Amino acid sequence: MKIRLNGRTIECRSSRLTGLVREMGLAPSSVVAEVNLEVVTQEKWESTWIKDGDEIELLSFVGGG
Amino acid sequence: MKIGIAGIGGIGSNVARHLAQAKVSLVKIVDFDCVETANLNRQFYRTDQVGCKKTISLETNLHAIYPKMVIEMKDKKITPENVVSIFQDCSMVVEGFDHPHLKKMLMEKLAGTDKKIVSASGIAGRDLDTVKIKKLANCHIVGDFSSDQDKHALFPPKVALVAAVMAGIVLHQMEK
Numbered sequence: 001m002k003i004r005l006n007g008r009t010i011e012c013r014s015s016r017l018t019g020l021v022r023e024m025g026l027a028p029s030s031v032v033a034e035v036n037l038e039v040v041t042q043e044k045w046e047s048t049w050i051k052d053g054d055e056i057e058l059l060s061f062v063g064g065g
Numbered sequence: 066m067k068i069g070i071a072g073i074g075g076i077g078s079n080v081a082r083h084l085a086q087a088k089v090s091l092v093k094i095v096d097f098d099c100v101e102t103a104n105l106n107r108q109f110y111r112t113d114q115v116g117c118k119k120t121i122s123l124e125t126n127l128h129a130i131y132p133k134m135v136i137e138m139k140d141k142k143i144t145p146e147n148v149v150s151i152f153q154d155c156s157m158v159v160e161g162f163d164h165p166h167l168k169k170m171l172m173e174k175l176a177g178t179d180k181k182i183v184s185a186s187g188i189a190g191r192d193l194d195t196v197k198i199k200k201l202a203n204c205h206i207v208g209d210f211s212s213d214q215d216k217h218a219l220f221p222p223k224v225a226l227v228a229a230v231m232a233g234i235v236l237h238q239m240e241k
Contacts, residue, residue: 030165039172064163064212
Protein backbone atom coordinates (compact mmCIF):
# COMPACT_ATOMS: atom_id res chain seq x y z
CA MET A 1 0.00 0.00 0.00
CA LYS A 2 1.03 3.61 -0.52
CA ILE A 3 1.39 6.04 2.37
CA ARG A 4 2.84 9.50 2.87
CA LEU A 5 5.81 9.25 5.22
CA ASN A 6 7.50 12.46 6.30
CA GLY A 7 6.06 14.23 3.27
CA ARG A 8 7.05 11.59 0.71
CA THR A 9 4.91 8.92 -0.92
CA ILE A 10 6.33 5.46 -0.25
CA GLU A 11 5.31 1.84 -0.71
CA CYS A 12 4.79 0.51 2.80
CA ARG A 13 5.36 -3.19 3.54
CA SER A 14 4.47 -3.03 7.23
CA SER A 15 0.90 -3.49 8.37
CA ARG A 16 1.34 -1.86 11.77
CA LEU A 17 3.16 1.18 13.12
CA THR A 18 5.68 -0.90 15.09
CA GLY A 19 6.72 -2.57 11.86
CA LEU A 20 7.06 0.71 10.01
CA VAL A 21 9.40 2.14 12.68
CA ARG A 22 11.47 -1.04 12.40
CA GLU A 23 11.34 -0.98 8.56
CA MET A 24 12.75 2.56 8.64
CA GLY A 25 15.60 1.45 10.91
CA LEU A 26 14.71 3.94 13.65
CA ALA A 27 15.37 3.55 17.38
CA PRO A 28 11.90 3.34 18.98
CA SER A 29 13.13 4.92 22.23
CA SER A 30 13.66 8.30 20.54
CA VAL A 31 10.84 8.27 17.95
CA VAL A 32 7.56 10.15 18.11
CA ALA A 33 4.90 9.02 15.64
CA GLU A 34 2.10 11.11 14.21
CA VAL A 35 -0.64 9.44 12.15
CA ASN A 36 -3.08 11.67 10.29
CA LEU A 37 -2.15 14.67 12.48
CA GLU A 38 -2.48 12.85 15.82
CA VAL A 39 0.40 11.68 17.98
CA VAL A 40 0.25 7.92 18.58
CA THR A 41 2.11 6.99 21.77
CA GLN A 42 4.49 4.05 21.67
CA GLU A 43 2.27 1.67 23.63
CA LYS A 44 -0.31 1.98 20.82
CA TRP A 45 2.10 1.37 17.93
CA GLU A 46 1.48 -2.39 17.91
CA SER A 47 -2.30 -1.94 17.73
CA THR A 48 -2.18 0.84 15.12
CA TRP A 49 -2.88 -0.61 11.67
CA ILE A 50 -1.58 1.32 8.69
CA LYS A 51 -4.09 2.06 5.94
CA ASP A 52 -3.58 3.04 2.34
CA GLY A 53 -3.26 6.82 2.07
CA ASP A 54 -2.27 7.38 5.71
CA GLU A 55 -0.15 10.43 6.38
CA ILE A 56 2.54 9.48 8.86
CA GLU A 57 5.37 11.45 10.40
CA LEU A 58 8.15 9.68 12.27
CA LEU A 59 10.35 12.12 14.16
CA SER A 60 13.55 10.76 15.60
CA PHE A 61 14.75 13.04 18.38
CA VAL A 62 18.48 13.64 18.82
CA GLY A 63 20.12 14.65 22.08
CA GLY A 64 20.92 18.18 23.19
CA GLY A 65 19.20 20.78 25.28
CA MET B 66 -0.70 32.56 30.66
CA LYS B 67 1.92 30.42 32.37
CA ILE B 68 4.86 29.10 30.35
CA GLY B 69 6.52 25.94 31.66
CA ILE B 70 10.18 25.25 30.95
CA ALA B 71 11.31 21.63 31.31
CA GLY B 72 15.06 21.69 31.78
CA ILE B 73 16.95 24.96 32.08
CA GLY B 74 20.26 24.22 30.38
CA GLY B 75 21.40 25.69 27.07
CA ILE B 76 17.92 25.76 25.58
CA GLY B 77 15.71 26.36 28.63
CA SER B 78 17.79 29.09 30.27
CA ASN B 79 18.13 31.04 27.01
CA VAL B 80 14.44 30.72 26.14
CA ALA B 81 13.68 32.03 29.64
CA ARG B 82 16.03 34.99 29.09
CA HIS B 83 14.20 35.93 25.88
CA LEU B 84 10.85 35.66 27.68
CA ALA B 85 12.07 37.97 30.47
CA GLN B 86 13.31 40.48 27.89
CA ALA B 87 9.88 40.32 26.26
CA LYS B 88 8.27 40.95 29.70
CA VAL B 89 6.46 37.63 29.93
CA SER B 90 4.88 37.76 33.36
CA LEU B 91 4.63 34.15 34.51
CA VAL B 92 6.92 31.15 34.05
CA LYS B 93 7.51 27.84 35.79
CA ILE B 94 11.10 26.60 35.59
CA VAL B 95 11.89 22.97 36.38
CA ASP B 96 15.34 21.38 36.79
CA PHE B 97 17.22 19.47 39.50
CA ASP B 98 20.72 20.34 38.33
CA CYS B 99 23.42 22.73 39.56
CA VAL B 100 25.40 25.19 37.46
CA GLU B 101 28.76 23.82 36.26
CA THR B 102 31.75 25.66 34.82
CA ALA B 103 31.32 23.81 31.51
CA ASN B 104 27.81 25.31 31.16
CA LEU B 105 28.96 28.92 31.14
CA ASN B 106 29.84 29.17 27.43
CA ARG B 107 26.22 28.73 26.36
CA GLN B 108 23.85 28.78 29.32
CA PHE B 109 22.43 31.87 30.99
CA TYR B 110 24.47 31.64 34.22
CA ARG B 111 27.47 33.39 35.74
CA THR B 112 30.80 32.22 37.12
CA ASP B 113 29.78 33.09 40.68
CA GLN B 114 26.75 30.76 40.33
CA VAL B 115 28.83 27.62 39.70
CA GLY B 116 27.74 24.99 42.23
CA CYS B 117 24.39 26.70 42.89
CA LYS B 118 20.99 25.33 41.89
CA LYS B 119 20.03 26.27 38.33
CA THR B 120 16.48 27.16 39.42
CA ILE B 121 17.58 29.73 42.01
CA SER B 122 20.37 31.08 39.78
CA LEU B 123 18.04 31.53 36.82
CA GLU B 124 15.45 33.26 38.99
CA THR B 125 18.11 35.79 40.04
CA ASN B 126 19.23 36.35 36.45
CA LEU B 127 15.71 36.71 35.07
CA HIS B 128 14.73 39.15 37.81
CA ALA B 129 17.79 41.24 36.95
CA ILE B 130 16.18 41.70 33.51
CA TYR B 131 12.51 41.88 34.47
CA PRO B 132 11.90 42.22 38.23
CA LYS B 133 8.13 41.79 37.89
CA MET B 134 8.37 38.35 36.34
CA VAL B 135 6.64 35.78 38.56
CA ILE B 136 8.86 32.72 38.56
CA GLU B 137 7.67 29.42 39.98
CA MET B 138 10.50 27.00 40.59
CA LYS B 139 10.57 23.25 40.93
CA ASP B 140 13.89 21.70 41.87
CA LYS B 141 12.83 18.31 40.66
CA LYS B 142 13.68 15.56 38.21
CA ILE B 143 10.95 15.28 35.57
CA THR B 144 9.69 11.72 35.07
CA PRO B 145 6.89 10.02 33.10
CA GLU B 146 4.99 9.82 36.40
CA ASN B 147 5.13 13.53 37.32
CA VAL B 148 5.39 15.40 34.01
CA VAL B 149 1.66 15.86 33.52
CA SER B 150 1.03 17.12 37.07
CA ILE B 151 4.08 19.44 37.06
CA PHE B 152 2.89 21.23 33.93
CA GLN B 153 -0.86 20.88 34.33
CA ASP B 154 -1.27 24.61 35.07
CA CYS B 155 0.87 25.70 32.09
CA SER B 156 -0.60 26.67 28.71
CA MET B 157 2.65 26.07 26.93
CA VAL B 158 5.68 23.91 27.71
CA VAL B 159 9.20 24.49 26.43
CA GLU B 160 11.25 21.28 26.28
CA GLY B 161 14.95 21.66 27.01
CA PHE B 162 16.08 18.15 27.97
CA ASP B 163 19.43 16.64 26.99
CA HIS B 164 18.23 13.11 26.28
CA PRO B 165 16.12 12.08 23.27
CA HIS B 166 14.06 9.59 25.30
CA LEU B 167 12.98 12.43 27.64
CA LYS B 168 12.04 14.63 24.68
CA LYS B 169 9.89 11.79 23.35
CA MET B 170 8.41 11.16 26.80
CA LEU B 171 7.35 14.79 27.26
CA MET B 172 5.81 15.00 23.82
CA GLU B 173 3.90 11.71 24.16
CA LYS B 174 2.66 12.53 27.67
CA LEU B 175 1.42 15.99 26.73
CA ALA B 176 0.24 15.10 23.22
CA GLY B 177 -3.36 14.47 24.16
CA THR B 178 -3.69 17.72 26.11
CA ASP B 179 -4.56 21.22 24.96
CA LYS B 180 -1.05 22.45 25.78
CA LYS B 181 1.27 23.74 23.13
CA ILE B 182 4.76 22.28 23.19
CA VAL B 183 7.93 23.84 21.84
CA SER B 184 10.77 21.36 21.62
CA ALA B 185 14.37 21.14 20.38
CA SER B 186 16.07 18.47 18.30
CA GLY B 187 19.52 18.92 16.82
CA ILE B 188 21.37 21.85 18.37
CA ALA B 189 25.02 20.78 17.92
CA GLY B 190 27.53 21.39 15.15
CA ARG B 191 28.63 24.69 13.65
CA ASP B 192 26.23 24.95 10.70
CA LEU B 193 23.63 27.58 11.48
CA ASP B 194 21.69 27.44 8.22
CA THR B 195 20.34 23.94 8.88
CA VAL B 196 18.00 25.04 11.68
CA LYS B 197 14.37 24.41 10.74
CA ILE B 198 10.95 24.32 12.38
CA LYS B 199 8.69 21.25 12.15
CA LYS B 200 5.12 21.05 13.32
CA LEU B 201 3.72 17.81 14.74
CA ALA B 202 0.23 17.84 16.27
CA ASN B 203 0.35 20.38 19.14
CA CYS B 204 4.16 20.65 19.02
CA HIS B 205 6.69 22.85 17.24
CA ILE B 206 10.16 21.31 17.07
CA VAL B 207 13.21 23.43 16.30
CA GLY B 208 16.71 22.31 15.28
CA ASP B 209 18.59 20.59 12.50
CA PHE B 210 17.03 17.19 13.41
CA SER B 211 20.32 15.33 12.99
CA SER B 212 23.19 16.62 15.15
CA ASP B 213 23.28 14.68 18.41
CA GLN B 214 25.33 16.41 21.10
CA ASP B 215 26.97 13.06 21.93
CA LYS B 216 28.50 12.96 18.44
CA HIS B 217 28.92 16.64 17.55
CA ALA B 218 30.47 19.40 19.61
CA LEU B 219 28.15 22.11 20.85
CA PHE B 220 28.67 25.50 19.21
CA PRO B 221 27.21 28.13 21.57
CA PRO B 222 25.81 30.46 18.84
CA LYS B 223 23.78 27.55 17.43
CA VAL B 224 22.33 26.72 20.86
CA ALA B 225 21.42 30.40 21.24
CA LEU B 226 19.90 30.46 17.75
CA VAL B 227 17.64 27.46 18.41
CA ALA B 228 16.60 28.94 21.77
CA ALA B 229 15.79 32.29 20.13
CA VAL B 230 13.63 30.61 17.48
CA MET B 231 11.84 28.65 20.21
CA ALA B 232 11.22 31.82 22.24
CA GLY B 233 9.91 33.44 19.07
CA ILE B 234 7.40 30.62 18.65
CA VAL B 235 6.29 30.97 22.30
CA LEU B 236 5.78 34.73 21.94
CA HIS B 237 3.94 34.29 18.65
CA GLN B 238 1.63 31.64 20.17
CA MET B 239 0.94 33.90 23.18
CA GLU B 240 -0.37 36.60 20.85
CA LYS B 241 -2.90 34.21 19.26
